[in-house]
Amino acid sequence: MAEQxxxxxxxxxxxxxxxxxxxxxRDELDGKHLEHGLLATFAQRVPVGEVLEVGCGTGRVTEHLHRLGLDVAGMDLSPNMIEVARREYxxxxxxxxxxxxxxAGDGALAxxxxWYSIIHTPPERLPAVFAELNRALEADGLLLLAFQSGDERVRLEHVYGHSVSYDAYRLDPDDIEKMLVDAGFEIEVRVHRAPVGYEPTPQAYLMARTRTRR
Structure with missing residues (x-):
């Protein structure tokens, strides 16, 4: 099948x-007390077992989760990002x-x-993504999402000092919550905060648990 x-x-x-x-x-999480609290809450609530950061980039959040005591690995689309992550950590x-x-097998992950990795997926494809995340999680497994709040597509053409061409989607937390519920999750935590500093939009965070398999 051709790649999207x-x-x-x-x-x-x-x-x-x-x-x-x-x-x-590298130091982007420094001083972000809310985000530190959310990651710590995830680390406290997740069942014992393997945790995966999807869209891990260069691994800074994976390393943070590791320092919180989790058995965690990272995964990313970009081979160059993964190369840097392996070098750094x-x-x-x-x-x-x-x-x-x-x-990952069915129910293989705790x-x-x-963390800001669903923002490059067109919203109409997110239900299938959430179904796939649910499949890979064990019963009562825990999911943490972070994303930019809004309702628009933004074409990015110059970021981090380079010319590029790709899209980012600002997502409605109500829509994402409904997609998660439809995919078999129960929402445990929902946080929505105002933009800070350079951020152009509010930020949203959802923590959801897989419903017990029957």
């Missing part, structure tokens, strides 16, 4: 910016892959974190 255009565009863009991205966002496992088709 949004997947190839996103991979090409992040391959291009990988080194610059690593330098610019050689004690962790990072693999190339897609959240649309996870290399938790999944998608």
């Amino acid at each position: 255009q949004h997947v190839s565009m996103t991979r090409t863009a992040y391959d291009t910016v990988a080194e610059s991205y690593a330098d610019l966002v 050689p004690h962790l496992r990072f693999d190339v892959g897609s959240m649309e088709a996870l290399d 938790g999944i974190v998608a």
Whole structure:
């Protein structure tokens, strides 16, 4: 089956910016107390087992989760991003892959974190993505999403000091919550905050648990 255009565009863009991205966002979580609290809450609530960060980029959030005591690995579309992640955090496992088709068995994962990684998927394709995440999670597995709040597509053409061409989607938290419920999740935490500093939009965070399998 031919690869979807949004997947190839996103991979090409992040391959291009990988080194610059690593330098610019390495300390991006510093001072973000709300985000630290959400990640810590996820670490406390997730069942014991393997956790996967999908769309891990250069691995900074994967490393943060590791420091919180989780058995965590990272996965990203971009081979160049994964190369940087392996170099920066050689004690962790990072693999190339897609959240649309996870290399994980049914119920194999205790938790999944998608930290601003659903924003490059067209909204009409997100129900299938959430169904795939649900498939890979064990009963009562935990999912944490972070994304930019809104309702528009933005074409990105110059980021992290490079010329690129790919899309980012600002997503309505109500729509995402409904998609998650339809995919078999129960919402546990919903946070919506105002933009801070350079952020152009509000930010949204959803934590959801898979419904018990019968």
